[in-house]
Amino acid sequence: MSEAWTFVCALGEMLPGEMRTVFDEVTGTPILVLNYDGDFYALEDRCSHEDFELSSGSFDAEEASIECVLHGARFDIRDGRALCAPAYSAVPKFPVKHEHGGVWTRDDRG
Template sequence: MNDTPWTDVIGADELPTDDVIGVLVAGRDIALYTAGDAVYATDNICTHGHARLCDGFLDGHEIECPLHQGKFDVRDGTPTCAPVTEGLRSYPVKIENMRVMLQLD
């Protein structure tokens, strides 16, 4: 059983539809993505270049970095397109009482 606490991030009604936003949570820069009915979370800084992914383009389950156009799968942070080779850290997400909750550690 995972005993990591859940951290309240933002209201679910603040999430964009089929898009990405950046939030600061406990000193971390996190990207929150909505794709269909699901919400995903990863680190917000590209592993290839120091660019914020929330400034990139979300297409389905892929986020494109605005700096070098590398792509990641937002569901698990896996790189899907060069020049990206290192994955992003992803975080468990749940919606509870209309609040977005993350497990950060």
């Protein structure tokens, strides 16, 4: 588990409906951070159906979901749960905090 937080962007730099990928500074895990209506959520940038980056897919800012471009699996960005086949398992969700004028995340898996 990483105790170090990774800087994503300055608060206000990522607008609602936008997303950005960062890499956890300790574990090297790719983390997809999404702004849903002013709230930030972070998921592992990897589809649980097939090892492919979710950041290549489309973020539906009205439905709070992201769709994998490879096979169409969709996930709820708020908790990572799979919303449709071919994915059946959730994508890991990570904490996000606002501190020192920035948005931060980390891989908190133990």
